[in-house]
Amino acid sequence: MYPALQKELDTYEKRTPKSREAHARAMERVPIGVGSNYRYYPPYPLFVRDGKGGRIRDLDGNEYVDHNLCYGALFAGHCHPAVMRAVEERLRAGTLFGMPHGLELELADEICARFPAEMARFGNSGSEATMHSLRLARAVTGRGKVIKMEGGYHGGHDAISVSVKPKEGQFGDPDRPTPVVSSLGVLKGTADATLVAPFNNLKAVERLFEENPSEVAALIVEPIMMNIAFCMPDEGYLQGLRQLTKKHGAMFIMDEVKTGGKLAYGGACEYFDVKPDIVCLGKSIGGGFSIAAFAASRAVMDVIASQKMFHAGTYNTNPVVMAASLATFREVLTRDAFRYVSGLNEKLVRGYQGIVQRVGLIAYADGAGANGALMLYPHRVRNYRDWYHVDEDLWTHYWFAMANRGILAQPYWWDEQWTISVQHTEADIEEHLQVFAEVAPALAAAQEERMAARRLGTHAS
Numbered sequence: 001m002y003p004a005l006q007k008e009l010d011t012y013e014k015r016t017p018k019s020r021e022a023h024a025r026a027m028e029r030v031p032i033g034v035g036s037n038y039r040y041y042p043p044y045p046l047f048v049r050d051g052k053g054g055r056i057r058d059l060d061g062n063e064y065v066d067h068n069l070c071y072g073a074l075f076a077g078h079c080h081p082a083v084m085r086a087v088e089e090r091l092r093a094g095t096l097f098g099m100p101h102g103l104e105l106e107l108a109d110e111i112c113a114r115f116p117a118e119m120a121r122f123g124n125s126g127s128e129a130t131m132h133s134l135r136l137a138r139a140v141t142g143r144g145k146v147i148k149m150e151g152g153y154h155g156g157h158d159a160i161s162v163s164v165k166p167k168e169g170q171f172g173d174p175d176r177p178t179p180v181v182s183s184l185g186v187l188k189g190t191a192d193a194t195l196v197a198p199f200n201n202l203k204a205v206e207r208l209f210e211e212n213p214s215e216v217a218a219l220i221v222e223p224i225m226m227n228i229a230f231c232m233p234d235e236g237y238l239q240g241l242r243q244l245t246k247k248h249g250a251m252f253i254m255d256e257v258k259t260g261g262k263l264a265y266g267g268a269c270e271y272f273d274v275k276p277d278i279v280c281l282g283k284s285i286g287g288g289f290s291i292a293a294f295a296a297s298r299a300v301m302d303v304i305a306s307q308k309m310f311h312a313g314t315y316n317t318n319p320v321v322m323a324a325s326l327a328t329f330r331e332v333l334t335r336d337a338f339r340y341v342s343g344l345n346e347k348l349v350r351g352y353q354g355i356v357q358r359v360g361l362i363a364y365a366d367g368a369g370a371n372g373a374l375m376l377y378p379h380r381v382r383n384y385r386d387w388y389h390v391d392e393d394l395w396t397h398y399w400f401a402m403a404n405r406g407i408l409a410q411p412y413w414w415d416e417q418w419t420i421s422v423q424h425t426e427a428d429i430e431e432h433l434q435v436f437a438e439v440a441p442a443l444a445a446a447q448e449e450r451m452a453a454r455r456l457g458t459h460a461s
């Protein structure tokens with residue numbers, strides 16, 4: 001660990017003793033002290049006291065401009081008044097029935113008006129949406145295999161827990177990545193049904209289809225890979241996937257859990273002008289409440305309508321979260337809001353880019369819709385393997401230096417990206433840029449030193 005990084009970590013520990021204490025206590029009863037593995041980072045994660053608008057406070061009362069926003073689930077920002085109003089009203093009328101109540105139709109109408117779909121079903125998390133989409137594709141096609149991208153994340157369920165973050169020694173051929181089960185406890189047989197392709201490589205996908213004739217039920221893809229920071233599809237790539245899936249009789253599933261309520265009014269389908277067979281939605285469509293959906297044509301959904309495929313859940317269409325989501329669609333995810341947030345994001349990306357160039361940091365900034373990231377790479381990342389080699393210490397230095405100055409630039413870990421909410425302001429973006437301008441020279445200096453040390457073959461840390 002180099003001195004400038006150590007200094008930021010020391011500052012973090014000095015500023016956040018209550019988080020350290022809370023984490024140490026939580027570790028006694030909760031594995032790694034957090035409710036979801038992603039939330040842990042060393043030395044310990046910030047514990048949150050509260051959040052409002054575009055900001056949160058930690059247990060020590062430090063305030064942060066929040067661009068974590070629950071891993072991009074809060075395009076609405078914290079406690080959006082329209083969402084709060086809808087929820088408070090709904091709370092008085094009963095929170096859970098396990099019976100239909102009419103809001104499911106209203107929400108399905110909202111989704112089908114924006115996305116290329118005629119029917120929708122609901123669940124509580126993005127994982128449920130992708131899990132049932134894969135089942136739907138298998139039920140419709142009568143086939144077993146699925147294709148996913150190396151580095152693609154679609155939730156925690158077994159069928160797709162393959163090649164999420166494979167290590168270098170496990171990679172295999174760059175054009176035909178080895179499927180690698182990504183957690184203990186996932187059956188090896190799961191990987192046998194999951195084929196893996198590199199992102200932005202249509203030839204590799206074509207070959208998988210040819211090698212597995214009439215066996216592939218679906219191809220699932222994040223339209224912008226946002227579990228490797230921020231990786232845009234090449235021009236025409238998603239259209240190419242659309243054509244290949246059609247040609248080979250497989251369902252094309254766009255996992256819009258991250259892009260659906262953040263990239264554009266009609267999500268990535270509208271942004272890239274592409275029509276998948278099944279769209280998965282989650283995160284930001286709930287305005288801070290846990291809801292997800294998968295949507296498709298009437299013909300595809302017929303396997304559920306005719307009761308050949310089973311989809312169920314006690315908490316599905318819970319009226320409180322349905323009310324939150326309806327308010328989110330109608331009053332938060334408006335065309336004006338997307339214009340506003342995209343404008344703030346362009347300003348942030350452009351600002352980062354200018355600072356990066358000014359201080360000579362080897363990096364770039366990229367973004368679209370409400371999301372973006374500082375990419376500590378010399379060239380544009382086009383797939384998982386491009387993303388894999390990053391200076392982890394330098395990225396850690398960036399994150400803690402920003403956090404120590406009141407900016408949660410993004411969720412912790414370099415596979416994530418920032419989110420901007422409708423409640424962020426021009427002033428928040430300016431503050432973010434001011435802090436990055438303060439931090440960037442030290443990053444550039446550390447980067448140069450570490451590269452020089454590497455060239456000389458001495459240890460940089």
Ligand SMILES: Cc1ncc(COP(=O)(O)O)c(C=O)c1O
Pocket residue numbers: 071124125126127128130153154155156222226227255256257258282283
């Ligand atoms: C693209 C994508 N799909 C699915 C999921 C799973 O969603 P959830 O965490 O709500 O289960 C995530 C979560 O980050 C995601 O990024």
